[in-house]
Amino acid sequence: MNAAPPVSSLLGTRAAALREAAGYAVGRSSEANVAQALRVTRQVNRRLAFSGEHTVIALAGATGSGKSSLFNALCGTQLAISSVKRPTTGRAMAAVWGQTMPGDLLDWMDIPVRHLMETTPAGLDGLVLLDLPDYDSIVTAHRGEVDRLVAQVDGLIWVVDPQKYADNALYEGYLSRFKAYADVMLVVLNQSDRLAPADLSAARDHLRSLLAAAGLGKAKVFTTSALNGAGIDTLRAEVAALVKSKRLAATRLLHDVESAALLLAADLNRERNRRVSDTSAVRLVAALSSAAGVAQVADAVRLATQTRGTTLTGWPLVSWLGRLRPDPLKRLHLEAFAPAKTAAPGEAGVPTTAALAGRSALQVSDIQQAQVSTALRNLCDDVSRGLNPGWAQAVREASLSHEHTLADELDAAVTTTDLGTSTPVGWWRFVRVVQWLLLTVAAIGLAWLGSAPVTKYFGISPLPLYRWHDIPLPTWLCGGALIGGFLLGILVSFGVRASANHRATAATAALQAAIRTVADTAVLTPVNTELERYARFVAALARALP
Ligand SMILES: Nc1nc2c(ncn2[C@@H]2O[C@H](COP(=O)(O)OP(=O)(O)O)[C@@H](O)[C@H]2O)c(=O)[nH]1
Ligand SMILES: [Mg+2]
Numbered sequence: 001m002n003a004a005p006p007v008s009s010l011l012g013t014r015a016a017a018l019r020e021a022a023g024y025a026v027g028r029s030s031e032a033n034v035a036q037a038l039r040v041t042r043q044v045n046r047r048l049a050f051s052g053e054h055t056v057i058a059l060a061g062a063t064g065s066g067k068s069s070l071f072n073a074l075c076g077t078q079l080a081i082s083s084v085k086r087p088t089t090g091r092a093m094a095a096v097w098g099q100t101m102p103g104d105l106l107d108w109m110d111i112p113v114r115h116l117m118e119t120t121p122a123g124l125d126g127l128v129l130l131d132l133p134d135y136d137s138i139v140t141a142h143r144g145e146v147d148r149l150v151a152q153v154d155g156l157i158w159v160v161d162p163q164k165y166a167d168n169a170l171y172e173g174y175l176s177r178f179k180a181y182a183d184v185m186l187v188v189l190n191q192s193d194r195l196a197p198a199d200l201s202a203a204r205d206h207l208r209s210l211l212a213a214a215g216l217g218k219a220k221v222f223t224t225s226a227l228n229g230a231g232i233d234t235l236r237a238e239v240a241a242l243v244k245s246k247r248l249a250a251t252r253l254l255h256d257v258e259s260a261a262l263l264l265a266a267d268l269n270r271e272r273n274r275r276v277s278d279t280s281a282v283r284l285v286a287a288l289s290s291a292a293g294v295a296q297v298a299d300a301v302r303l304a305t306q307t308r309g310t311t312l313t314g315w316p317l318v319s320w321l322g323r324l325r326p327d328p329l330k331r332l333h334l335e336a337f338a339p340a341k342t343a344a345p346g347e348a349g350v351p352t353t354a355a356l357a358g359r360s361a362l363q364v365s366d367i368q369q370a371q372v373s374t375a376l377r378n379l380c381d382d383v384s385r386g387l388n389p390g391w392a393q394a395v396r397e398a399s400l401s402h403e404h405t406l407a408d409e410l411d412a413a414v415t416t417t418d419l420g421t422s423t424p425v426g427w428w429r430f431v432r433v434v435q436w437l438l439l440t441v442a443a444i445g446l447a448w449l450g451s452a453p454v455t456k457y458f459g460i461s462p463l464p465l466y467r468w469h470d471i472p473l474p475t476w477l478c479g480g481a482l483i484g485g486f487l488l489g490i491l492v493s494f495g496v497r498a499s500a501n502h503r504a505t506a507a508t509a510a511l512q513a514a515i516r517t518v519a520d521t522a523v524l525t526p527v528n529t530e531l532e533r534y535a536r537f538v539a540a541l542a543r544a545l546p
Contacts, residue, residue: 011250014257015044017543021264024537028390029264037260043152044253046108054102055243056109058092058130058149061159062170063137066190069226070159071095071131074236079115080131090142092149093131097124109152123240135174154249155184155242157235158219161191165207171214180255182218186238187211193225261544269386270542272535276524280379285512285519287375291368292410293332294511300328301419302504309496312424313431315489316439317482329421334414376400376523383531391534398530402522409522413514419507425499431492438485445478 022037059067068080068089075095094106094114101116111130132149133142150156156178164170178185189207192200204223211219220238224231289295304327311319376399384392402409448463449472455462465472 011044011254011257012048014254014261014544015041015048017540018257018261018264021261021537021540021544024533024540025264028394028534028537029388030390033260033263033266037264040253040256040260044257047152047249047253053098053126054096054105054128055126055155055249056105056128056130056153057155057157057239057242058132058153059157059159060132060135060146060150062161062164062167063134065159065161065164066226067134067159068131070157070188070190070224070232070235071129073224073226073229073232074129074239075117090133090137090139090145092133092145095129095131097121097127097129099125102128109149111149121236121240123244124236125243127239127243129239150178154252155186156181157186157188157239159188159190160207162189162194162203165189165203166210168210171210171216175211175214175216179215180259181252182211182216184242184251184255185216185219186235187216187219187221188231188235189221189223190226192223192230193228257544258546261541265541265545268388268538268541270538271386272538274383274531274534276379276383276527276531280375280382281519281524284372284375284379284523285516287368287371288410288515288519289512291372292414292511292515294414294508294515297332297334297414297419297511298504298508300332300334301421301507302500303328304421305425305500305503306496308421309425309428309499310493312428313435313489313492313496315485316435317485319489329419334419372406379523379527383527387534394533395527395530398526399523401526406518406522409518410515413518414511417507417510417514419510420503421507427495428499431488435485435488438481438488440481442478442481442485445474445476445481448474449478 018037019041022034022041025034025037059071061067071080071093072078079095080093091113092111094111095117096102096106096114097117097120101114105128106112106114130149130153133145135143135146137143137146158175158178160170187207189200189204195203200223204221208217208221211217211221222231222235222238224235226232307325307327311323313319380392380396380399384395387395448465451463465474467473468476
């Protein structure tokens with residue numbers, strides 16, 4: 001085998017990527033799969049923390065298959081049976097070849113019964129061989145010990161005997177969990193001395209076919225006899241080859257990482273560039289605008305502008321009537337607006353956003369509420385297409401993260417938006433001056449006409465009544481100014497209407513911008529953040545997989 005296989009260098013990066021992916025998947029992917037991924041990464045970290053010098057290989061199998069006998073045969077001494085330190089067969093036992101006892105490693109694996117071999121045959125330096133309890137033990141604790149250790153070892157020698165090897169339940173049940181590790185698994189048909197050579201060969205072929213059917217076709221099959229030593233040297237040589245390759249531990253762990261990553265990636269949609277589309281965003285803003293009463297406010301702005309403009313620029317003799325009409329903005333509690341930009345919030349006379357929030361008298365109908373719900377649902381459906389239910393649910397929750405404050409946020413957006421109605425339109429003042437001038441002229445004309453009895457009473461010579469086209473000048477003045485003012489009022493009303501429309505349009509734009517900000521903070525940003533998390537999850541998973 002070649003030195004420095006790439007597998008060990010891959011392990012660290014893949015395990016880190018799996019850890020990252022699991023972190024993103026918490027609360028989204030299946031809890032069991034996330035837990036498994038985290039367990040595997042912990043396992044890798046712990047195992048990598050110990051020196052790579054040691055390769056842990058366990059003998060596992062059914063009761064009486066010959067695990068302990070093979071353990072002794074491989075050790076070349078009666079360790080397993082003679083050891084008086086071994087209180088029950090419920091605990092594993094370790095034999096270590098090499099100069100030193102890997103105490104930390106065995107402590108971590110919780111194997112108190114350990115033996116350092118006196119001599120180390122060529123090729124076995126660094127081998128830690130475990131004799132496991134019976135996987136089919138009737139004692140639950142023994143089975144638990146087997147489960148715990150097979151998850152921690154680097155390699156497995158599965159021992160079967162001629163009586164029980166054909167047990168179908170074994171292949172479909174217990175062994176199926178090793179599918180991913182078949183290439184680093186040895187299967188030993190022990191007690192070969194009990195079969196005639198022809199039967200042994202047939203049994204071996206049968207065993208191979210059973211393994212292949214169970215998806216373990218890559219596992220190498222050996223035949224041994226712990227009794228007469230047949231096949232033991234070949235098995236030991238194979239074990240030595242595994243130790244020498246130094247790739248066992250990393251390969252086993254790499255398989256673990258891969259399996260855990262595949263679990264997380266199960267029916268995963270790899271489409272990562274998910275973002276809320278412009279269409280969805282626009283629809284949401286439209287629904288929110290409707291719910292926030294933007295149209296209502298715009299209508300109020302139009303009406304208020306028109307009333308104020310007409311009152312100011314109309315014929316003064318009748319325009320004062322406009323003041324009697326209720327201001328539609330006041331009715332919506334929107335009249336108190338003073339833009340926060342003009343003074344620091346909280347300053348005297350300037351209402352703060354908080355003080356204004358939730359104070360508008362706009363009513364949200366059930367229909368508008370339903371429109372918002374529909375827009376939110378469509379938006380989520382759009383970006384969650386093909387996502388696992390857990391992730392789709394997370395997106396949905398992100399879209400509803402401001403559910404309880406959304407109404408207030410919208411109201412605050414409406415009440416703090418400058419509707420542009422605080423000052424009169426510039427030309428209105430000019431028209432007003434003209435209107436009053438005309439009225440003054442009319443008054444002068446009237447006074448002139450009515451001056452005759454007064455001058456007569458005081459014995460003063462009457463004011464001359466200059467005539468033009470046979471009509472006295474003051475009559476011209478009075479009538480002309482009155483008719484002029486009236487006509488000007490009518491003419492100007494068209495201009496006021498245009499101003500009102502213009503202001504309503506401007507107010508709509510300002511309100512929609514404010515609502516877009518609410519949509520951003522309350523919905524779009526939380527949803528996009530969740531989608532970014534998904535993208536990072538998919539990317540990390542891709543790095544964890546080959
Ligand atoms: N004929 C024969 N008997 C064996 C062989 N290996 C083990 N045995 C016997 O099978 C029984 C169970 O062996 P043991 O090693 O304790 O099996 P374990 O339960 O898997 O540890 C013992 O009586 C052994 O002597 C073998 O290769 N050939
Ligand atoms: Mg035993």
